[in-house]
Amino acid sequence: MAEQVYYEDIEAGSEIPALVKRPDTRQLVKFAGASGDYYQIHYDKDFALASGLPGVIVHGWLTLSFLGQVLTDWLGEKGTLVKLNGSYRGMNLVHEDIICGGKVTRKYEEDGRQLARVEIWAENPRGEKTVTGQAVVALPSRA
Amino acid sequence: MSDVPVISAEIEGLLNVEFGPEVYEIEKGMVARFAAAIDDPNPAWREVVPPTLAGAALAPSALMHRIFKAEGPLKRILNGSSELEYLQPIRVGDTISVTGRLTRLRQVEGKDGPTLFMFTEVTYTNQRGEVAVRGKNTIVRY
Numbered sequence: 001m002a003e004q005v006y007y008e009d010i011e012a013g014s015e016i017p018a019l020v021k022r023p024d025t026r027q028l029v030k031f032a033g034a035s036g037d038y039y040q041i042h043y044d045k046d047f048a049l050a051s052g053l054p055g056v057i058v059h060g061w062l063t064l065s066f067l068g069q070v071l072t073d074w075l076g077e078k079g080t081l082v083k084l085n086g087s088y089r090g091m092n093l094v095h096e097d098i099i100c101g102g103k104v105t106r107k108y109e110e111d112g113r114q115l116a117r118v119e120i121w122a123e124n125p126r127g128e129k130t131v132t133g134q135a136v137v138a139l140p141s142r143a
Numbered sequence: 144m145s146d147v148p149v150i151s152a153e154i155e156g157l158l159n160v161e162f163g164p165e166v167y168e169i170e171k172g173m174v175a176r177f178a179a180a181i182d183d184p185n186p187a188w189r190e191v192v193p194p195t196l197a198g199a200a201l202a203p204s205a206l207m208h209r210i211f212k213a214e215g216p217l218k219r220i221l222n223g224s225s226e227l228e229y230l231q232p233i234r235v236g237d238t239i240s241v242t243g244r245l246t247r248l249r250q251v252e253g254k255d256g257p258t259l260f261m262f263t264e265v266t267y268t269n270q271r272g273e274v275a276v277r278g279k280n281t282i283v284r285y
Contacts (some may be wrong), residue, residue: 027182034173034180039220039235051219060222061199065181068194072185082195085226085279133224 004076007107007114007139016074016102016118021066023058025094031062058092063131066100067120071135074102078140082115086133092124099123102135113138149250149257149284151215157245162206162238164268171235173200192233196278197267198225204245210245210261210282218261223281231275238270259284 002017004031023031028042041057064086067121071081071104092098102120109115115138169192177196178188211220218285233239247262249284 021182023182027180030176030180034177036202036204037199043238059199061195061225062181064225065183065193065195065199069181069183069185072187072194077187081229084194084226085224087224088222089203 002073002076004078005074005139007116007141008143010107010116010139012104012106014104016070016104016120018099018101019066019070019073021061021098021100022092022096025056027057028058028062028094028129031059035059035061037061037086050115053091053126054093057093058098060086060088060131063088063092063098063100063122064133066098066123067102067131067133067135069079070100070102070120071118074137075137082136082138084092084133084135085132086120088131090124090128090130092122092130098123098130099125105134114141115139149215149217149259149268150248151206151213153213154210154215154245154248154259154261157206157209158248159244159246160219160241161244162203162209163242165203165205165240165242167201169233169235169237169239174235182278190222190235192235194227194229196244197233198227198265198278198279198280201239201241201267203241203263203265206243210263215284216254217257217284218226219285221283221285223260224279225281226279228277229275230277233267233269233275237275239275240268242266242268253285255285257285 106117243265267276
């Protein structure tokens with residue numbers, strides 16, 4: 001795991017290390033089991049096509065989980081996630097790369113905590129943003 | 144076709160009805176399976192749950208079942224957005240009670256016809272009575 005990030009280390013515009021995921025149908029079935037979301041568009045190609053989709057699509061919650069990992073990997077042991085949201089704007093198809101990234105948009109102190117607002121996104125290989133969202137994180141201080 | 148009543152009486156009848164609590168035991172195996180399913184090897188997930196576990200795996204399932212199965216002209220469903228606010232960590236060994244409500248409905252004319260946005264709020268409370276996580280979701284029927 002990377003070195004601990006501190007509040008003093010970041011500023012608006014700081015990028016968060018990106019993560020690339022490539023879920024296969026096996027992972028989607030595992031996620032269906034672990035989450036209890038058995039909607040067939042996530043593992044049954046015939047069903048997905050009959051529903052007007054281009055193929056089996058990745059669960060929105062799985063893609064948001066990848067963005068959660070981007071954040072918690074970056075936050076390390078001493079940082080914490082305060083809020084996380086994501087809007088599902090497009091589809092990630094199974095067997096395709098999902099490029100997950102984030103960028104600090106603001107840092108501020110509130111109620112004695114050192115916080116940052118972070119923009120997060122997931123992209124498909126066509127460069128389309130499939131999930132966009134924001135997070136609020138609390139970071140440790142070197143002080 | 145803009146007059147199609149996409150908000151059926153059944154869907155409207157769910158508004159502001161509290162469902163739950165449904166009680167989930169946060170056991171080690173459940174958390175390990177979730178962490179494996181999202182392909183996240185962080186060792187922290189042996190003690191606390193990954194940030195999306197509450198929203199993704201601790202559903203107010205009675206409410207979600209009614210939302211998914213409600214009669215209406217729009218048959219296709221997608222997840223529109225999710226939001227989670229973390230107030231207390233959820234740890235392995237906790238017991239989490241989940242309640243959920245459908246809070247708002249909004250019908251819009253999309254490019255492929257009418258679309259119905261359904262907004263839900265979910266509260267995750269631990270065994271000490273502390274709210275651990277608050278969730279908001281948008282479910283889209285189209």
